[in-house]
Amino acid sequence: MIRLPFAWMVALRFLREGRMQTILILSGVTAGVAVIIFLTALITGLQANIIARTLGTQAHVVVRPVEDAARTVLDRKDGPVAATIEKRAQRLRSIDQWERVIPLIEATPGVVAVSPMVSGPAFAVRGNASKSVALLGVDPERYLRVVKMRDYMVLGQFRLTGTEALIGVDLARDLGVTVGDKLRIASSQSRDDVVTIVGLFDVGNKEVNQRWVFLTLRLTQNLLDLVGGVSNIDATVERLFEAESVARRIEAQTGLLAESWMQTNAQLLSALKNQTLTNRMIRGFVILIVALGIASVLVVSVVQKSKEIGILRAMGASRRGIMAVFLLQGAIYGFAGSILGVGFGLGLVAAFAGVFRNPDGTVFFKPEADAEMILSACLTALLIGLVAAAIPARRAARLDPVTAIRNG
Amino acid sequence: MAEPVLRLEGVTKSYNVGTPVEIEVLHGISATVGAGEFVALVGPSGSGKSTLLNIIGLLERPTSGTVFISGENATALDEAGVTRLRGRTIGFVFQFHHLLPAFSALENVMMPQIIDRGRPEPDMAATAKDLLARVGLTGKENNRPTQLSGGQQQRVAIARALAARPALVLADEPTGNLDSKSADDVFALMREFNRDQNTAFLLVTHDPRLAARCDRVIELFDGRVASS
Ligand SMILES: Nc1ncnc2c1ncn2[C@@H]1O[C@H](COP(=O)(O)OP(=O)(O)OP(=O)(O)O)[C@@H](O)[C@H]1O
Ligand SMILES: [Mg+2]
Numbered sequence: 134m135i136r137l138p139f140a141w142m143v144a145l146r147f148l149r150e151g152r153m154q155t156i157l158i159l160s161g162v163t164a165g166v167a168v169i170i171f172l173t174a175l176i177t178g179l180q181a182n183i184i185a186r187t188l189g190t191q192a193h194v195v196v197r198p199v200e201d202a203a204r205t206v207l208d209r210k211d212g213p214v215a216a217t218i219e220k221r222a223q224r225l226r227s228i229d230q231w232e233r234v235i236p237l238i239e240a241t242p243g244v245v246a247v248s249p250m251v252s253g254p255a256f257a258v259r260g261n262a263s264k265s266v267a268l269l270g271v272d273p274e275r276y277l278r279v280v281k282m283r284d285y286m287v288l289g290q291f292r293l294t295g296t297e298a299l300i301g302v303d304l305a306r307d308l309g310v311t312v313g314d315k316l317r318i319a320s321s322q323s324r325d326d327v328v329t330i331v332g333l334f335d336v337g338n339k340e341v342n343q344r345w346v347f348l349t350l351r352l353t354q355n356l357l358d359l360v361g362g363v364s365n366i367d368a369t370v371e372r373l374f375e376a377e378s379v380a381r382r383i384e385a386q387t388g389l390l391a392e393s394w395m396q397t398n399a400q401l402l403s404a405l406k407n408q409t410l411t412n413r414m415i416r417g418f419v420i421l422i423v424a425l426g427i428a429s430v431l432v433v434s435v436v437q438k439s440k441e442i443g444i445l446r447a448m449g450a451s452r453r454g455i456m457a458v459f460l461l462q463g464a465i466y467g468f469a470g471s472i473l474g475v476g477f478g479l480g481l482v483a484a485f486a487g488v489f490r491n492p493d494g495t496v497f498f499k500p501e502a503d504a505e506m507i508l509s510a511c512l513t514a515l516l517i518g519l520v521a522a523a524i525p526a527r528r529a530a531r532l533d534p535v536t537a538i539r540n541g
Numbered sequence: 542m543a544e545p546v547l548r549l550e551g552v553t554k555s556y557n558v559g560t561p562v563e564i565e566v567l568h569g570i571s572a573t574v575g576a577g578e579f580v581a582l583v584g585p586s587g588s589g590k591s592t593l594l595n596i597i598g599l600l601e602r603p604t605s606g607t608v609f610i611s612g613e614n615a616t617a618l619d620e621a622g623v624t625r626l627r628g629r630t631i632g633f634v635f636q637f638h639h640l641l642p643a644f645s646a647l648e649n650v651m652m653p654q655i656i657d658r659g660r661p662e663p664d665m666a667a668t669a670k671d672l673l674a675r676v677g678l679t680g681k682e683n684n685r686p687t688q689l690s691g692g693q694q695q696r697v698a699i700a701r702a703l704a705a706r707p708a709l710v711l712a713d714e715p716t717g718n719l720d721s722k723s724a725d726d727v728f729a730l731m732r733e734f735n736r737d738q739n740t741a742f743l744l745v746t747h748d749p750r751l752a753a754r755c756d757r758v759i760e761l762f763d764g765r766v767a768s769s
């Protein structure tokens with residue numbers, strides 16, 4: 134015989150005796166927990182997906198000179214791309230002493246990578262065709278640490294030297310060029326140069342594919358008449374959702390203007406927040422329903438077992454002992470139900486992971502067993518079980534043993 | 542003389558106190574039961590026998606008066622103290638046996654000790670088996686109460702009442718639901734334990750034949766001791 138303590142022994146026996154009730158309420162808790170696990174996985178997956186897509190071509194934080202803020206060339210407010218061509222020929226501003234600013238940004242807590250960039254408007258000319266483009270002068274090594282361009286390369290590598298250029302697949306099609314062909318780049322500063330296309334990229338966004346032209350830092354500086362300068366510095370942060378506070382820190386450190394992706398995408402972010410809020414609300418309701426279910430089953434159980442409670446009390450069981458018997462039942466319902474529910478929920482996630490897919494066929498969310506979430510689900514369920522059992526347990530403890538025994 | 546296991550001093554009990562239907566059912570009961578005594582409690586229906594037994598068993602508190610159990614003033618104890626005293630010194634045998642249907646005969650007999658010591662211990666099972674053997678239920682240890690006859694159930698209840706070696710066993714019409722043969726067996730069994738273990742018994746019965754075989758009879762009439 135297993136030598137369980139009194140309260141455990143009686144609680145487990147009561148659960149076993151009320152088999153149908155136990156099975157029903159366990160199914161209820163299981164279903165509730167499964168819904169929470171599944172919904173959370175779905176929404177987390179969805180949001181991660183949207184953010185990954187949004188940040189596919191955006192730096193987490195963009196640092197610019199202060200005066201320049203109002204009329205930035207690469208306007209990042211309207212989504213991921215949109216290089217605004219400024220009609221007036223106008224000298225672009227450079228970040229003063231940017232070589233000294235970079236170590237400052239790099240030293241800011243939370244920053245993991247920094248990449249300087251010169252950007253500005255220009256025209257790409259081939260024969261009679263001329264397209265307005267945005268020049269992005271970068272150090273490819275550094276830039277790759279900020280934006281994962283490597284993943285988007287259709288032809289060639291993300292590497293640049295001398296007069297090499299990387300353009301989007303749509304610009305290549307518009308101009309009828311491909312890797313190995315030459316292209317003339319003319320800037321509004323009436324400078325021009327001939328570049329050789331060494332790679333094509335496809336970021337999955339037509340605007341970007343039509344406009345972006347990557348060149349070396351030096352070539353772009355020459356073309357935009359900004360020798361030795363950079364127009365902005367991109368930074369990658371360690372934790373995505375700390376980008377905003379990191380940006381504030383960078384501003385304090387450098388005195389420059391730092392804009393996080395969270396500012397740039399405020400609308401998207403608030404949509405995601407609403408979604409999270411909705412999920413929390415659903416979770417709250419499910420928890421409430423589960424708690425009410427457990428409580429009502431236990432209330433009935435206390436009435437059914439009032440005679441047994443009276444007998445146990447007559448044999449010396451304390452009020453605490455009786456209370457423990459019913460609290461334990463609630464905790465067991467919650468805990469066992471949550472274990473089953475987590476299993477069932479993860480099963481659902483795995484089953485639906487194959488069904489929900491991105492347009493490009495990649496899986497929408499991974500059936501991940503997040504240990505922390507599972508642990509918190511089980512502990513929450515345990516707690517809910519205890520809380521739900523509190524009122525029935527108090528009633529059981531206060532039951533008058535005489536009434537129970539008299540009514541043989 | 543040794544301290545009596547039970548001493549009642551002017552015990553009264555009223556129900557619905559402070560309401561228009563307030564009713565006093567016990568009017569100042571004083572009585573004693575000595576260690577190892579076998580006492581019958583008799584009286585007509587409604588005279589207050591069960592009420593008195595519940596007060597002695599510390600399941601109910603008297604409205605006034607004092608209950609001494611083995612010399613200890615139980616009326617002065619708080620709820621937890623009363624529960625502890627009850628578990629240690631008093632065993633119950635009820636009219637409707639009141640076994641726990643979810644537990645086997647053996648577990649039922651062990652229960653008072655499990656409650657007292659917090660969890661089952663191997664020696665409890667041995668004691669319980671022994672007791673079941675003495676009430677003639679060897680081989681029925683694992684039967685549930687519903688798988689036993691009325692007489693067998695009442696014998697399990699007696700074994701259970703004795704398991705924690707109480708000083709006083711309170712039995713409320715333990716033979717009331719049994720045929721006369723089974724009733725005689727159950728009575729004989731209690732008498733045997735009373736003699737062998739020097740356990741005091743206070744036994745409510747309507748059967749004058751059984752009352753006559755007790756050491757002493759306390760007669761209750763309309764909430765008062767008529768004779769003792
Ligand atoms: N909770 C209660 N509220 C009001 N009156 C009660 C309550 N319990 C018992 N009584 C009354 O107390 C009186 C004594 O009841 P009790 O059960 O002690 O009688 P008894 O002697 O055991 O009778 P019986 O032989 O029929 O079992 C009865 O008149 C009964 O109606
Ligand atoms: Mg009675």
